[in-house]
Each structure stands twice: as C-alpha cells, then as structure tokens.
Amino acid sequence: MALNTLKVQTENQKVNLPILEEKKVLLLIKREDRIHPLISGNKYRKLKYNIKKAKIAQYGTLLTFGGAFSNHIIATACAAHENGLRSVGIIRGEELTFKWKENPTLLKATELGMQLKFVSRKDYRNKHSPEFIEKLKAEFGCVYILPEGGTNDLAIKGCEEILIDKDKSFNIICSSVGTGGTIAGIINSKAREQRVIGFPALKGDFLKEDICKFATNDQWNLQKDYHFGGYGKVTLELINFINNFKKETQIPLDPIYTGKMMFGILDMIKKDKFAERTKILAIHTGGLQGIAGMNTILKKKKLPLINI
Numbered sequence: 001m002a003l004n005t006l007k008v009q010t011e012n013q014k015v016n017l018p019i020l021e022e023k024k025v026l027l028l029i030k031r032e033d034r035i036h037p038l039i040s041g042n043k044y045r046k047l048k049y050n051i052k053k054a055k056i057a058q059y060g061t062l063l064t065f066g067g068a069f070s071n072h073i074i075a076t077a078c079a080a081h082e083n084g085l086r087s088v089g090i091i092r093g094e095e096l097t098f099k100w101k102e103n104p105t106l107l108k109a110t111e112l113g114m115q116l117k118f119v120s121r122k123d124y125r126n127k128h129s130p131e132f133i134e135k136l137k138a139e140f141g142c143v144y145i146l147p148e149g150g151t152n153d154l155a156i157k158g159c160e161e162i163l164i165d166k167d168k169s170f171n172i173i174c175s176s177v178g179t180g181g182t183i184a185g186i187i188n189s190k191a192r193e194q195r196v197i198g199f200p201a202l203k204g205d206f207l208k209e210d211i212c213k214f215a216t217n218d219q220w221n222l223q224k225d226y227h228f229g230g231y232g233k234v235t236l237e238l239i240n241f242i243n244n245f246k247k248e249t250q251i252p253l254d255p256i257y258t259g260k261m262m263f264g265i266l267d268m269i270k271k272d273k274f275a276e277r278t279k280i281l282a283i284h285t286g287g288l289q290g291i292a293g294m295n296t297i298l299k300k301k302k303l304p305l306i307n308i
C-alpha cells in the first residue's frame with residue numbers, strides 16, 4: 001500500500017449476461033477488489049489518508065474495532081504492517097478468545113502483527129464511549145483510533161477518489177452500504193446528472209441519517225430490500241446467485257456486501273426499474289477475503305460453499 005503514489009485507478013469491466021441484452025441496459029463493474037488482496041476495495045480508500053495522517057503525526061500504532069470476519073480488521077492489520085505501524089484490533093465476542101485461530105481473518109491479522117483484544121458484546125456496543133476509549137488508551141498507549149468500519153472524514157476523502165473523470169458517462173452509480181462512508185464519498189464526487197443507489201448489507205433505518213451527515217447532495221437513495229435477513233446473513237438463493245454469477249461472468253462477489261448489491265441491481269433490471277440504454281456502474285468494493293470465513297460457517301450449516 002504505497003501512500004505517496006498518484007491516485008489509484010481501477011478498471012471498469014463490462015458485465016455480459018443475457019438479461020442485460022434483453023433489457024438493453026449497460027452494466028459495468030469497477031474492479032476495486034483488485035487494488036490489493038487484503039486491503040481490498042473501499043478499505044484501501046478509507047485507510048489511505050488516515051495512515052498518512054497517523055504517520056505525519058508520528059503515531060506508532062493504529063487501533064480499531066470489528067467483528068470476527070471483518071474486512072476492515074484485516075485491511076487495517078495489513079496496511080499498518082506495510083507502513084511500519086503496529087496495530088491493535090478490538091474484536092466483538094469474548095467467546096473467540098480460545099478459538100480465534102479457527103478464524104481465517106483473525107489468524108491472518110495476527111500473522112500481520114495485529115494484537116487482538118476480545119471484548120464482550122456489551123463492551124463492544126459501548127466501544128466509542130469516552131470511558132471505553134480512555135481505558136484503551138491506558139492499556140495500549142498513544143494510539144491512532146479508527147472507528148468501526150473505518151468511516152471518518154478522511155475515509156470519505158479517500159472514497160471521493162473512487163470515481164474518475166471517465167466515469168461521468170454513466171447514469172447510475174451503485175454501491176454496497178455498511179456504515180455509509182463509501183457511498184458518501186461516491187455521492188460527493190459524482191457528476192451533477194448522475195444518481196447514486198445504495199444497497200444496504202444490513203437492516204435498519206439509521207443509515208440514511210448517517211449518510212446525510214457526510215453527503216453534500218441528495219441525488220441518491222437506498223434500496224432496502226436486499227439485505228437477505230441482516231448483516232452477515234446469507235440464504236441459499238444468495239449463495240447460488242454468487243456462484244452462478246461467477247460461472248457466467250468470471251467475476252467473484254463476496255457474500256456480505258457485493259453479492260447482495262449485484263443481486264439487487266439485476267433484480268431491479270429484471271423488474272424494469274431502469275429505462276433502456278441506462279448505463280450503470282457498480283462498484284466492486286472488494287471483501288473477497290471474507291469468503292473463506294463464510295465457507296466455514298456454511299459448511300457447519302450443511303449449505304453449499306461459495307466457489308473461490
């Protein structure tokens with residue numbers, strides 16, 4: 001993760017599927033997943049200016065928060081490692097204390113030097129409270145703190161670099177939504193006539209407000225029908241969709257974010273929500289590292305696995 005390079009640009013790949021020809025809709029996918037195998041997609045964008053700031057201010061350690069399969073945790077561990085910083089991960093779930101080595105994301109994070117601290121779900125819920133932060137500072141010293149999911153002003157500045165000049169030809173930009181930081185950056189950097197559609201990966205009505213805090217215009221909306229039961233939840237229908245999409249297009253999707261977004265986009269196209277000749281750009285925000293962890297869960301549930 002070289003920080004002093006020019007702005008990273010990723011390729012837009014055309015998606016070829018019969019339904020797109022039938023409905024005369026053009027769909028391309030911006031392969032942000034190819035930025036880095038572990039600091040993938042939007043996590044690179046969100047970390048870039050934070051790492052720069054941490055280094056300039058001479059912090060030695062990044063500290064952040066996440067669940068057991070978090071793309072943000074692994075990305076932070078890897079970005080810290082590549083930039084000569086230490087890292088601490090505050091992980092939700094005390095029960096993981098003795099079995100984290102079975103978790104591919106956490107195992108890899110520790111191999112990259114991240115120190116893990118497991119906390120109860122109750123403590124985790126209060127993680128951004130001043131008291132909890134003071135405790136962490138007492139334990140880990142002077143640390144640069146990134147919020148859960150990595151969303152802050154500098155993260156949004158980084159996400160404003162996802163779209164580039166040549167993307168102005170699209171009518172619609174689609175993105176998956178977790179905390180809303182990524183879509184806020186996209187909204188702020190889109191061309192005037194473009195519209196942004198977000199596909200939340202979780203249930204709940206708080207996202208709109210969170211995005212409004214950072215967004216500088218209102219030409220966007222959320223499609224809330226594609227969370228598949230909530231954050232981290234998957235169904236047989238979603239797994240089959242991801243595997244078929246990969247077989248037909250050679251494009252891999254992750255089950256937490258991009259799989260749900262792409263399912264939603266194609267479902268809307270099927271239902272004639274877009275006029276003929278609409279040009280859609282979907283952002284592949286990455287997250288492919290999480291497939292291995294999801295497969296360990298699917299195996300236990302005797303569901304089919306996601307093809308890597």
Ligand SMILES: *Cc1c(COP(=O)(O)O)cnc(C)c1O
Pocket residue numbers: 041042043071072149151176177178179180181182183254257258285286287288
């Ligand atoms: C974290 C993540 C998101 C959500 O990004 P937010 O900025 O939190 O909305 C979307 N896609 C992938 C692959 C992610 O890892």
